[in-house]
Amino acid sequence: MFSNKIEFKETFIKRVEMVCGKSFSESTERDYYQTLGGMIREYVSNDWIKTNERYLANKGKQVYYLSIEYLLGKLLRQNLINLGIEETVQEGLMELGIDLGKVEELEADAGLGNGGLGRLAACFLDSLASLNLPGHGHGIRYKHGLFEQKIVDGYQVELPEQWLRSGNVWEVRKADLSVKIPFWGKVESKIDNGRLVFQHLNAETVTAVPHDMPVIGYNSDTVNTLRLWNAEPEQFPFHHDILKYKRETESISEFLYPDDTHDEGKILRLKQQYLLVSASIQSIIKSYRKQHVNLDHFHQDVCIHINDTHPVLAIPELMRILIDEEGYDWEHAWDITRHTISYTNHTTLSEALEKWPTRIFQPLLPRIYMIVNEINERYCMELWEQFPGDWEYIRKLAIIADDYVRMAHLAIVGSFSVNGVAKLHTEILKNREMKDFYQLYPEKFNNKTNGIAHRRWLLKANPALASLITESIGQRWAKTPSELIQLLKYQNDSSFLDQLTKIKRENKKVLAEIIQSKNGVTVDPDAIFDVQVKRLHAYKRQLLKVLHIMYLYNRFKEDSSFSIVPRVFIFGAKASPGYYYAKKIIKLINTVAEKVNNDPSISNKLKVIFLENYRVSLAEKIFPAADLSEQISTASKEASGTGNMKFMINGALTVGTLDGANVEIRELVGDSNIFTFGLTAEQVLHYSQYGGYRSKEYYHHDNRIKQTVDQLVNGFFPGVNNEFEPIFDSLIEENDQYFVLKDFASYADTQKHIGETFTNQQVWQKKCLVNIAQAGYFSSDRTIQEYADQIWKIK
Incomplete structure (x- = not known):
């Protein structure tokens, strides 16, 4: 696109005027940011296309990384560094009287993540592309991220993150690759040509629309893809209350981690998780099918990695597609699924391992619940053969028990690899938190100590x-x-x-x-x-x-x-x-x-x-x-x-x-x-x-x-009354x-x-x-x- 500073300046001035429809002298820093971002995206589009063509031509195995969050930060300067053109652009802009630092400040941090889990996923994408490895990310395009934090009188106040207010210059919306996601309704079975066939009837359908972002490797011509799904209403929905349907649909990709203290929030979280995995797996299979007549060797060509328990529904969803849409029998489908999915565990805290009440799960995802139930039945039968009569042990390890679906259990049973993220963490998983599973499947467990970009x-x-x-x-x-x-x-x-x-x-x-x-x-x-x-x-x-x-x-x-x-x-x-x-x-x-x-x-x-x-x-x-x-x-x-x-x-x-x-x-x-x-x-x-x-x-x-603990409650801090009693109690009354x-x-x-x-x-x-x-x-x-x-x- 440009080989030196002079060429960059000429192209940039032309582009600003073309894109913004005003003379260069009248344009603003916001115009410079939008133009520069657009130029970079176009600059890499050739490599982006070539990368995908190379993966298809090589027919090598590809990995798809499924994560509920990606904490990307700002991408402008990082992309310039990775492309090796930071200096050229910075000096060119300086000669035009533009400060790259100020332009960069106009970019919003992408509101797609929250903490270590999301930042790890972002670092991993950077490394995959920089090492020229065929690996892509799949996530959700949250309109408002987690929240923007304000401190008012010492208290945290949450405001919506408005990161998309001026659009996202890095993304390409691909409406032609949209997929349909069904919720609610009921499942009926019938015999068709001697086969048992399942139909999902009266479902409320949501459209998942992909927005692709280029992931640019450092000093490499590899450009991988981060595909983010946006939930949108169907064009012609069969719904008695259109406005309610529209509102509920759009809320699926509105916030990261909706508050799930009530059923409404639980339903929303489960919808998010299913939208992510169903849309991702449908699109992975669609592109796989362009080159392969069937999915017999799918697990040899594709690995689907689930980052923590949020995307575990990938397991029953892949089973659903293999059985209901591709016509595989249970055993064959299970064999493919179990050799396709790998899982990273990110916590030793049992309260952080997700479990969903069946009273919510079953009506919201009726076909998926049937499949999870069947996985559980067959798995408990296997346990019964190994430990006959030990009901308590089987209940402890079951995927569905006490009216809950336990996602970590499903992840371990339905994957070929389970890894911890530091040596100590993996040892605690093997010897304590997941000891029973480790004894059943020692070959699955391994450690991959985290790293940073x-x-x-x-x-x-x-x-x-x-x-x-x-x-x-x-x-x-x-x-x-x-x-x-x-x-x-x-x-x-x-x-x-x-x-x-x-x-x-x-x-x-x-x-x-x-x-x-x-x-x-x-x-x-x-x-x-x-x-x-x-x-x-x-x-x-x-x-x-x-x-x-x-x-x-x-x-x-x-x-x-x-x-x-x-x-x-x-x-x-x-x-x-x-x-x-x-x-x-x-x-x-x-x-x-x-x-x-x-x-x-x-x-x-x-x-x-x-x-x-x-x-x-x-x-x-x-x-x-x-x-x-x-x-x-x-x-x-x-x-x-x-x-x-x-x-x-x-x-x-x-x-x-x-x-x-x-x-x-x-x-x-x-x-x-x-x-x-x-x-x-x-x-x-x-x-x-x-x-x-x-x-x-x-x-x-x-x-x-x-002295210090008493100061929490003895009036040492004037005007806060009993504010810190819960902290005092946690230390003294609740035994710290x-x-x-x-x-x-x-x-x-x-x-x-x-x-x-x-x-x-x-x-x-x-x-x-x-x-x-x-x-x-x-x-x-x-x-x-x-x-x-x-x-x-x-x-």
């Missing part, structure tokens, strides 16, 4: 550090992240360590400006930036960090000689709209911030910052500026974590429990380059199983704990389920040690360097290569 989180988010690395070890690391290990040779190079310090300080200044403009608080870039950014959940223990801040504040108030290295405590987190307790924690963080930040006697020793509406584009400013990465979940509860890896590659040190991937970080960097504390997973699981922990004993025997008080002393001691270590910047930066050098292992390129070789068998 190191190009996004270093090249894009931290260009200064990226160029220092390139100057020092060459540029191969961007394509081969394991090359980062070469940085270890600079461990004793004081000028290199000084440059690290300088880059970190510049990044801290950038974040300090954001804090000043958003929160109106001035923070010192020379203080320790102590950061915890992630979803707000009790097991992630934002509460432990807050109680520690309150303890430090108390020390300052009581002892005028008390001194610490100045700290800026930074939080970023969204609480799920129906998660009452998590919202209380947000209110507590903001209440503590109000008190601490406005107390002149503390001066600049402590600052507490809650950054509202945590999202990818904000994370890209936070990770490069962090000194300390807080990964303090209750051991055994966090499956992996990926924030820990993003901090690590940006040269922050981890303070954490031995949980999730923290264990593997410690293995790589060594004990002296990470700060660990608290109970081990083994100890937590032991207490949970056998009891023996009494939080009241810690409350009564440790004055620091008693997540061992916050048990780990408090260990955490406080470790934090004291961290402060002392930080005072010697050469020692600190040396530790940071070891972390950056070892972070190559945690690239999603490595993770995806393992999936490709060991599970999906794609080349």
